[in-house]
Amino acid sequence: MIEPLISLQFLGSNGIYRPGDELHAEYQIDAVEADELQAVELSVLWFTEGKGDEDLAVHYFERRVPADADEHDLRRLHRFKTILPNSPLSYTGEILKIRWCGRVRIFLRRGKELFFDQPFELRAPADDSNHKGGAA
Amino acid sequence: MAPRFRFLGKKRGERRTGSRIVGSVGEAIFFGLLFLLGAIALTALVSAEIINPAASIYRPGFGFWLAVTVLSSSVFIGGAGVILTVLRVGVSAERRSAIVQRAADLDLIQDALPSQKDYPAIPREANLVNSPGVNLAYRLPVFKSSAWKLPAMTVLALVATAFAVALLVISFESWFFGEPEWVLMLFAVPYIICSVWTVNYIVRTVWVNSRIGPTCVEISDLPLRPGHEYAIFLSQGGRISLAGLQMLLVCEEESTYSQGTDIRTETKVVYEEPVFERGSILIEPGIPLEMRESLLIPADAMHSFQSNHNSLRWKLVVAGKPESRPKFVRNFPIVVYPNVNGH
Numbered sequence: 083m084i085e086p087l088i089s090l091q092f093l094g095s096n097g098i099y100r101p102g103d104e105l106h107a108e109y110q111i112d113a114v115e116a117d118e119l120q121a122v123e124l125s126v127l128w129f130t131e132g133k134g135d136e137d138l139a140v141h142y143f144e145r146r147v148p149a150d151a152d153e154h155d156l157r158r159l160h161r162f163k164t165i166l167p168n169s170p171l172s173y174t175g176e177i178l179k180i181r182w183c184g185r186v187r188i189f190l191r192r193g194k195e196l197f198f199d200q201p202f203e204l205r206a207p208a209d210d211s212n213h214k215g216g217a218a
Numbered sequence: 219m220a221p222r223f224r225f226l227g228k229k230r231g232e233r234r235t236g237s238r239i240v241g242s243v244g245e246a247i248f249f250g251l252l253f254l255l256g257a258i259a260l261t262a263l264v265s266a267e268i269i270n271p272a273a274s275i276y277r278p279g280f281g282f283w284l285a286v287t288v289l290s291s292s293v294f295i296g297g298a299g300v301i302l303t304v305l306r307v308g309v310s311a312e313r314r315s316a317i318v319q320r321a322a323d324l325d326l327i328q329d330a331l332p333s334q335k336d337y338p339a340i341p342r343e344a345n346l347v348n349s350p351g352v353n354l355a356y357r358l359p360v361f362k363s364s365a366w367k368l369p370a371m372t373v374l375a376l377v378a379t380a381f382a383v384a385l386l387v388i389s390f391e392s393w394f395f396g397e398p399e400w401v402l403m404l405f406a407v408p409y410i411i412c413s414v415w416t417v418n419y420i421v422r423t424v425w426v427n428s429r430i431g432p433t434c435v436e437i438s439d440l441p442l443r444p445g446h447e448y449a450i451f452l453s454q455g456g457r458i459s460l461a462g463l464q465m466l467l468v469c470e471e472e473s474t475y476s477q478g479t480d481i482r483t484e485t486k487v488v489y490e491e492p493v494f495e496r497g498s499i500l501i502e503p504g505i506p507l508e509m510r511e512s513l514l515i516p517a518d519a520m521h522s523f524q525s526n527h528n529s530l531r532w533k534l535v536v537a538g539k540p541e542s543r544p545k546f547v548r549n550f551p552i553v554v555y556p557n558v559n560g561h
Contacts (some may be wrong), residue, residue, distance in 0.1 A: 134472075
């Protein structure tokens with residue numbers, strides 16, 4: 083059986099944002115029958131990586147069910163936008179990393195779930211170096 | 219002028235006239251002796267019963283268990299007394315009272331609030347800005363990172379001393395009865411070394427704490443932002459000669475993780491730069507050392523961060539090295555905010 087294809091794309095950006103920027107994006111789902119899709123969740127979130135247990139916080143979230151979509155088809159291209167917060171900024175430390183991403187999670191019949199992450203960076207104004215080890 | 223040492227003092231409520239240090243040392247010696255005598259007598263009593271159970275005077279009976287209870291009480295009271303005395307060193311009655319009052323006034327709802335809405339995942343700065351300074355805008359709160367060390371060392375000293383005393387008493391008894399337990403004597407050596415080392419550490423630390431007065435750090439502005447420069451004022455009181463004194467700007471990452479059933483925490487210093495350094499300083503009573511310096515937050519510094527299992531913390535560390543004594547360290551947490559448009 084072919085796995086459903088999930089695509090998420092940031093519009094008008096190279097994947098680098100500043101605090102207060104508006105993030106425009108669109109997502110689409112393919113290779114699956116419309117009636118197979120029970121729900122789709124979209125999140126813009128940050129999470130931690132590294133030595134410690136993972137922490138995660140959602141900045142923007144929307145959940146759509148077939149009743150919310152045109153012709154009850156959740157596969158169709160869907161756009162969204164959100165204003166990004168002041169913090170936390172993306173960070174690559176020694177035992178701690180902070181990552182931002184857009185995540186689309188789909189819920190299929192028989193309880194199956196799939197998700198796709200599209201990473202992006204939230205950087206301080208006029209900072210193209212990325213933060214490393216407390217200070218670059 | 220009041221004499222430096224008085225044999226008699228007056229008690230005025232919780233307050234006493236006379237030297238607090240002399241009182242504390244006397245208290246520690248009293249409880250330490252009680253602990254030692256109790257440990258020696260208890261060990262002698264129990265070991266004699268184990269080594270020579272036939273001796274009629276040591277046959278277990280009501281008297282034996284009463285003696286064990288009384289001697290155990292001496293060990294417990296002596297040990298607890300030493301720990302409490304050490305815990306009280308350097309903490310005034312006013313400060314203890316203020317801590318109790320603050321705990322009583324703690325607003326649990328306020329404490330449960332999430333991080334600031336405008337700056338998610340950055341620790342709140344309420345405790346930083348609620349204390350105005352005398353010379354600069356804000357006085358930074360102090361956090362003693364090694365506050366747990368002294369009580370832990372005291373417990374270790376008591377345990378090591380108890381084991382050392384017990385093993386020595388049994389060894390000497392066996393030697394006295396003509397059957398020396400050489401292995402037991404050898405076994406006591408590490409405990410004796412540990413006991414001497416920890417007692418030496420406690421004495422040195424208490425000495426340093428009694429000589430070093432309050433450290434006060436004030437800052438010209440808050441919150442701190444990368445690339446900005448701030449004025450810093452340091453005041454160090456006490457009665458001590460320092461080989462060196464420095465202030466460091468430190469950033470550390472801290473991660474908490476589960477390993478099996480254990481919860482472990484790892485800390486990594488990722489940035490450490492001196493704000494200033496001074497050599498050979500003499501601090502006299504009533505004349506605190508005062509310095510005004512500038513603090514530059516690196517332009518590419520990561521902001522402070524706090525989540526459930528991970529954090530990134532900035533702090534100012536004041537470290538002094540008394541001549542021929544262990545160094546003292548005082549930490550002043552600060553919060554660095556990210557630069558955003560318009561700041």
